[in-house]
Amino acid sequence: MTSVPADLALLTTEEMGRADRLTIDGGIPGTTLMENAGRAVADAILARYPAQATLVLCGPGNNGGDGWVVARRLKQAGFDVACSALAPVAALRGDAAVMAARWNGPVLPFEPAALDGRTLIVDALFGAGLARDLDSAVLRMIEAVGEGRRVVAVDLPSGVNGDDGTIRGGAFTADLSVTFFRAKPGHLLYPGRARTGQLVVADIGISPSVLESIDPKAARNGPALFARHFPVLRQDGHKYDRGHTVTLSGGALHTGAARLAARAALRIGSGLVSTIGDAEAARVIAAHQTAVMVAEVDGPAGLALFLSDRRRNAAVIGPAAGVGDTTFAHCRMALAAGCACVFDADALTSAAGRADILWRERTADLVLTPHDGEFARLFPQLSGLPSRAARAVAAAKESGAVVVLKGADCCIAAPDGRIAINDNAPPTLATAGSGDVLAGMIGGLLAQHMPAFEAAAAAVWLHGAAAEGFGRGLIAEDLVERLPIALQIAENHLRGRGQAG
Ligand SMILES: NC(=O)C1=CN([C@@H]2O[C@H](COP(=O)(O)OP(=O)(O)OC[C@H]3O[C@@H](n4cnc5c(N)ncnc54)[C@H](OP(=O)(O)O)[C@@H]3O)[C@@H](O)[C@H]2O)[C@@H](O)CC1
Ligand SMILES: [K+]
Structure with a gap:
């Protein structure tokens, strides 16, 4: 078994290199893999675009090797094709040299003039082997390609770092990227994701069995990632089997966030849900809630007493809680009570500069849900890491918590190094209260005894599915009301009726 589901695995460039080597060592020649890769790109083009004047930009390594194959296959299919090689063809080595020798069409100098009259550009300059920033000759070519032409990237748009989606000096913006065997984190992480266009993952003859020894830690988020742990509704089940989520309210004028979180926890299946607050807040909450229970709880000592009932097994602290010592004390009380915790929003800001106390006092599952600003306050020492994925993984390792680094490419990281990258969130999710709903969903799944990493991944994916x-x-209220639809979509995926993943 691999750490993440084999179908959803994302491979770093080093892991992809191992997959290639294991396959070649297993008896499939590198030239066969390259021929399969080039054919897959050509087929993806032929399936989408009419015959047209095409330029294939070939780099000095195996990505360029794929390019020579694409050129030959498109020419065979009736396209008018020329190649333009970054390095002298005579300097090519290995499989790439073999494929270049099989090309019997024009090879133009690597100059913007090569683009004249060509409407389709195949970018086969660099893929997994991108090792440094693009130089001026390549940047000039990218600029000359401009926006009027269609770009198809082989493996990755040149300039995008496959491991983390960062851009090395500049990058092509592709309409279509065809990658091999498995997607790479850089296809899903911004800014790389914005350069990737439509992503096709092609089978080039690498057996999924190579993943056993590679054991990738990154995955695209999807129902298969959390299905095994998703709460099952038993015919003879009882609401008390499905946990009790507690959401802590801010003051009387700040109850909405905890109420949204509570309703989301209830919708996602928590057997019981309570929203608690001080005397004034409790009265406001009571005027709004029906299925969600309300309790008056005053201060950290009151919270400790309320949570001493072990049936109240998940707590959401932070939404509109207010920043300061009281919220920080609430976090410590919730940890001491031994329930699973979600710390969101003001809980995270209140912990800035003293978060190590929380990491030491953690007794059960803990999920942190920062956006980038909260993350920077909580983990200032990690802000220099190059990508959001790297920051999330490092923070999870440091805190012992599952870290949900929110954003359009939301990263969910576990302390053991696993990371799920989410890609189903529409931009409409960036709306007031959306984060409160997410925190409540995670709390509701923790209450149902789901492990923290899978609970967080499920909540993030369902949150996206509800908005889609x-x-x-x-608005945030709609998200809560659409959760039953999202749950149904997840079930359809798992029955194989939806899209893959
Ligand atoms: N392995 C396999 O069997 C299969 C691999 N496949 C394909 O191979 C691709 C990986 O091939 P790869 O490892 O040769 O790396 P690639 O992306 O071609 O680049 C390396 C070359 O670029 C150069 N270079 C790097 N950065 C540069 C820069 N900024 N500016 C200028 N030069 C730069 C670098 O030079 P060096 O650093 O050595 O000086 C080296 O010459 C993979 O993405 C997939 O498409 C498929 O065919 C399936 C089978
Ligand atoms: K490329």
């Missing part, structure tokens, strides 16, 4: 297709006008 709604369009403009989505």
Whole structure:
């Protein structure tokens, strides 16, 4: 078994290199893999675009090797094709040299003039082997390609770092990227994701069995990642089997966030949910809630007493809680009570500069849900890491918590190094209260005894699925009401009726 589901695995460039080597060592020649790779790109083009004047930009390594194959295959299919090679063809080595020798069409100098009259550009300059920033000759070519032409990237748009989606000096913006065997983190992480265009993952003859020894730690988030741990509704089940989520409210004028979180926890299946707050807040909450229970709880000591009932097994602290010592004390009380905790929003800001106390006092599952600003306050020492994924993984290792680094490419990281990258969130999710709903969803799944990493991954994916297709006008309340639809979509995926993943 691999740490992440084999179908959803994302491979770093080093891991992909191992997959290639294991396959070649297993008896499939490198030239066969390269021929399969080039054919897959050509087929993806032929399936989408009419015959047209095409330029294939070939780099000095095996990515360029794929390019010579694409050129030959498109020419065979009736395209008018020329190649332009970054390095002298005579200097090519290995499989790439073999494929270049099989090309019997024009090879133009690597100059912007080569683009004249060509409407389709195949970018086969660099893929997994990108080792440094692009030089001026390549940047000039990218600029000359401009926006009027269609770009198809082989493996990755040149300039995108496959490991983390960062850009090395500049990068092509592709309409279509065809990668091999498995997607790479850089396809899903911004800014790389914005350069990737439509992503096709092609089978080039590498057996999924190589993943056993590679044991990748990164995955695209999807139902298969959390299905095994998702709460099952038993015919003879009872609401008390499905946990009790507690969401802590801010003051009387700040109860909405905890109420949203509570309703989301209930919708996602928590058997019981309580929203608690001080005397004034409790009265406001009581005027709004029906299925969610309300309790008056005053201060950290009151919270400790309330949570001493072990049936209240998950707590969401932070939404509109207020920044300061009281919220920090609430976090410590929740940890001491031994329930699973979600710390969000003001809980995270309140912990800035003293978060190590929380990491030491953690007794059960803990999930942190920062956006980038909260993350920087909580983990200032990690802000220099090059990507959001790297920051999330390092923070999870440091805190012992599952870290949900929110954003369009939300990263969910576990202390053991696993990371799920989410890609189903529409931009409409960036709306007030959306984070409160997510925190409540995670709390509701923790209450149902789901392990923290899978609970967080499931909540993030369902949050995206709930928003998908709604369009403009989505508000946080809609998300909660659409959770049953999202749950149904997840079930359909798992029955193989939805899209892969
Ligand atoms: N392995 C396999 O069997 C299979 C691999 N496949 C394909 O191979 C690709 C990986 O091939 P790869 O490892 O040769 O790396 P690649 O991306 O071609 O670049 C390396 C070359 O670029 C150069 N270079 C790097 N950065 C540069 C820069 N900024 N500016 C200028 N030069 C730069 C670098 O030079 P060096 O650093 O050595 O000086 C080296 O010459 C992979 O993405 C997939 O498409 C498929 O065919 C399936 C089978
Ligand atoms: K490329």
